[in-house]
Amino acid sequence: MEGDEVRITSEYLEEISLSNKTDVSCDLRSARSDFCEIKDFAQIIGHSSILNYHSPCTNSFLQAHTSFKLKPHPRKHDKIALSHVKEISIEPVSFNQTPPHCTVMHIAPAIVFSTGGYTGNMFHDFTDVLIPLFITSFPFRGQVHFLVGEMQPRWIKKYRPLLEQLTQYEIINLNKVRRGLCYSHIIVGLQFHKEMSIEPKKTGNKYSMVDFAQIMRKSFGLERENITMLGIHNGNKPRLLIISRKKTRSFTNVKEVIKMATNLGYQVLVQEPNSRSKLREFARIVNSCDVLMGVHGAGLTNLVFLPANAVVIQIVPLGGLEKLSMEYFGIPALDMNLKYLQYNISIEESTLTEKYPKDHVVFKDPSSIRSKGWAALRSTYLVNQNVKLDVTRFSYTLLEALKHLHHYQ
The missing domain is CATH 3.40.50.720 (NAD(P)-binding Rossmann-like Domain)
Structure with missing residues (x-):
């Protein structure tokens, strides 16, 4: 979409490197889903499932976790479901040593998630993917990219009317991306509140299942x-x-x-x-x-x-x-x-x-x-x-x- 891309130059990279402001926050405590958010500069290479981020030494989380892996699907302890979900490796990188494999950066954020697991069963379509995706993407009001692992074209087609309400951009099949994709803001994983529903308090009382019902209609x-x-x-x-x-x-x-x-x-x-x-x-x-x-x-x-x-x-x-x-x-x-x-x-x-x-x-x-x-x-x-x-x-x-x-x- 016009206005979403910024041309990456050596001067731009130097400015980011000197800013030392990359913000990485992860919630790995949930019983159902792991969730990481990276702001400032992140690059994902889809087919290899590697996400690189600029790592300043001042970030306390990064000092304790230099690199980590997670599966972007809200059934983190279900081995059967996760056997169909590819792991994302999140690794620090220095721009001085490893230049990005892309020439433009998207200003609009991206959400990385998987349609693996038990999708195809309608209950799991909603409780595992669609409602958590709504929770995670709704604050962006459509200005967000979807990077989908284990993407099933029939599944995307079935729920496209809803997906098009949540994103204004083309949905990307992450496993087929051979080039690097750069974003100023990437979220890996989906927020899960409870089975097939939303906890309004966890959204700051900004939205609920009533809003989800309205967007479904x-x-x-x-x-x-x-x-x-x-x-x-x-x-x-x-x-x-x-x-x-x-x-x-x-x-x-x-x-x-x-x-x-x-x-x-x-x-x-x-x-x-x-x-x-x-x-x-x-x-x-x-x-x-x-x-x-x-x-x-x-x-x-x-x-x-x-x-x-x-x-x-x-x-x-x-x-x-x-x-x-x-x-x-x-x-x-x-x-x-x-x-x-x-x-x-x-x-x-x-x-x-x-x-x-x-x-x-x-x-x-x-x-x-x-x-x-x-x-x-x-x-x-x-x-x-x-x-x-x-x-x-x-x-x-x-x-x-x-x-x-x-x-x-």
Whole structure:
């Protein structure tokens, strides 16, 4: 973009070298992400994953850490996720000894991050990359470059409407860059606050998940800012979207649920998002609805497209998953000004009763299954369990949602 580049000359380098003001700050204490920020002059050579910076001896952090490495992805202790993320080596350099491999420096800052890990799963797309990227880039109001490691063209295409709201520049595939890129300000890594959400206090109360929801609606051209727009206030029936799953944690009696909800006064839609779904079209379907319901899983991530004050109903399967479900989707829903209802199924509503007697440890002591590790929990409660809703019991949850919606008529 015009005005973003400064020509690098020997005089310019000498001025920077004499200024002795390079500022390097890193936060390596977070349980989820490492984050480093370098101001004044930094050069990154993408294909080799080496970032050089001008190192004055007065910087106390640099005196203790002359060079260090990090993986720019918010799952720092997840070995499986990070096995797909290339390490960035951050090293000091003297301009007198090692001239930069670029002729211009970008004034606008750059953020280095990876789309490796578990991307491709919608929940991880948002909690691991898109929301942390929003947190990190939002203060720059589009005046920031994105340098992406392990860049997946299909992923970039899918989320380009959002990415174009966050950066005004071309997105750079870091692994294909053969020349040096110089910036006056580089951030390596993404800031992570909590699962699929933002802690406003950590932003100085400058932005929150409400702002993220607004930018999502703007990105995908969604008309409804809140449920009073084109909704039940004008006589239309409230729209209930059931997120359907076919392979795991599926509803075995969805027709009964549809009939019951219709009798209560809902217009019911059943959709199953998948990798072939066109995100913009699915986002518009979600945004047209007043209530979204589904069993705990990545499909509930679509709550980011709902209008404000809509209702999210999460059906929690057996397995002691209540706290996890609240953390993954309940708190994010509340942070987006959505009404959140959590329906914890009974033993009778789980298809595990077809596999185990009711006095089995699977029902009596889920914690003993969880103590065996994530693989055991996943296999027992997430992969091999479906849900047969007690339509009478569940109807009270849908009635509670209706009561909330009628408050906005």
